[in-house]
Amino acid sequence: MSPSRAAGHAAQPPDFSPRDFRATLGMFATGVTIVTARNDQGEPVGLTASSFNSVSLDPPLVLWSLGKAAGSMAVFSNGRHYAINVLAADQQALAERFAARGVDRWAGVGFTEGAGGAPLLEGCVATFECFNRSQYTEGDHVIFVGEVERCARRADASPLLYHGGRFYTEHPLHGAPADASAPQPPDGRFVGSYLGYLLGQASHAVYRDFENAIAAQGLTHIAWRVLAVLHDAALSQPHSPPNGQGAIAVGQLAHDVLAKQPTVTKLVQRMAEDGLLELLADPADQRRTLVVATAEGRRIAAALIEQARAQESHLLSRWSAHEADTLKRHLQKLASGQ
Numbered sequence: 001m002s003p004s005r006a007a008g009h010a011a012q013p014p015d016f017s018p019r020d021f022r023a024t025l026g027m028f029a030t031g032v033t034i035v036t037a038r039n040d041q042g043e044p045v046g047l048t049a050s051s052f053n054s055v056s057l058d059p060p061l062v063l064w065s066l067g068k069a070a071g072s073m074a075v076f077s078n079g080r081h082y083a084i085n086v087l088a089a090d091q092q093a094l095a096e097r098f099a100a101r102g103v104d105r106w107a108g109v110g111f112t113e114g115a116g117g118a119p120l121l122e123g124c125v126a127t128f129e130c131f132n133r134s135q136y137t138e139g140d141h142v143i144f145v146g147e148v149e150r151c152a153r154r155a156d157a158s159p160l161l162y163h164g165g166r167f168y169t170e171h172p173l174h175g176a177p178a179d180a181s182a183p184q185p186p187d188g189r190f191v192g193s194y195l196g197y198l199l200g201q202a203s204h205a206v207y208r209d210f211e212n213a214i215a216a217q218g219l220t221h222i223a224w225r226v227l228a229v230l231h232d233a234a235l236s237q238p239h240s241p242p243n244g245q246g247a248i249a250v251g252q253l254a255h256d257v258l259a260k261q262p263t264v265t266k267l268v269q270r271m272a273e274d275g276l277l278e279l280l281a282d283p284a285d286q287r288r289t290l291v292v293a294t295a296e297g298r299r300i301a302a303a304l305i306e307q308a309r310a311q312e313s314h315l316l317s318r319w320s321a322h323e324a325d326t327l328k329r330h331l332q333k334l335a336s337g338q
């Protein structure tokens with residue numbers, strides 16, 4: 001069977017870059033599957049694929065596509081059967097492992113045998129056991145159409161979601177059963193479930209784009225925190241004398257920006273030389289130096305805070321106000337050591 005083509009017509013060359021194309025495709029949210037089969041030696045073979053989709057109800061047909069350069073191409077193009085395993089929300093680690101090269105993808109993975117010996121992975125939300133019905137080479141991929149001989153699903157778990165190059169383990173339907181089981185992956189893996197690691201990853205996601213805005217102002221991360229802390233101090237001391245408004249002692253500032261001395265003293269001196277801060281002697285204690293933002297420092301802080309807020313709203317745009325609020329309250333609780 002060969003694909004039908006629009007006779008005598010050819011597409012215009014693309015007016016976008018491959019990067020744009022990938023990013024645009026990333027707006028289509030999908031689930032994540034691991035497609036499995038057995039090679040000639042009877043060994044299990046599998047790879048992560050999000051290109052799965054439905055084709056026909058009668059007969060029951062599904063499709064997925066495999067990159068021509070994939071190591072598993074020979075197994076899937078020659079085999080009679082494969083299984084499509086739809087991953088559960090707590091199986092992100094498995095999705096990553098079956099997309100990685102040079103690792104033992106099957107170490108510790110539990111499965112049963114499906115049609116043609118294709119592995120049916122434990123813990124998946126659905127499986128489709130497919131007869132390898134047809135294949136279509138298009139561009140740099142081969143589209144596989146499978147005829148489903150058996151399918152099964154779990155009602156007590158939610159699927160893993162994927163879009164824009166990222167996994168989403170929390171189901172948008174709040175309180176879906178997989179949420180409860182998500183924190184502890186069944187294979188006992190530490191990294192993806194450890195709080196410190198998750199906070200680090202989350203912090204990276206929050207700052208990824210905003211780092212550029214900080215750098216564009218010629219600031220380091222700590223310098224940005226200094227300006228942000230002084231901005232808030234000015235809000236909480238609105239009635240101080242004009243050039244003392246929002247002034248903070250250097251020691252307190254070091255504490256508030258989570259940095260050590262003498263790093264902060266050196267930093268505020270440099271920022272003062274750059275015209276962002278003013279250093280004042282504390283009228284109550286001449287040995288203490290107070291730090292206050294100049295008009296230029298306040299202007300830059302206001303611009304960055306606006307960008308930080310916009311970026312936060314973007315990041316949380318898929319969250320309900322309740323979820324965002326709950327997250328922040330939990331983080332505040334954790335930070336205060338309660």
Ligand SMILES: Cc1cc2nc3c(=O)[nH]c(=O)nc-3n(C[C@H](O)[C@H](O)[C@H](O)COP(=O)(O)O)c2cc1C
Nearest residue numbers: 047048049050051065066067070071072098099100
């Ligand atoms: C979420 C996700 C979805 C993927 N979807 C596909 C896909 O649909 N088709 C494909 O060929 N590769 C896909 N990949 C990449 C393959 O999993 C990866 O190239 C893997 O190493 C191929 O294995 P193989 O070389 O052993 O065949 C995806 C990777 C990830 C992380």
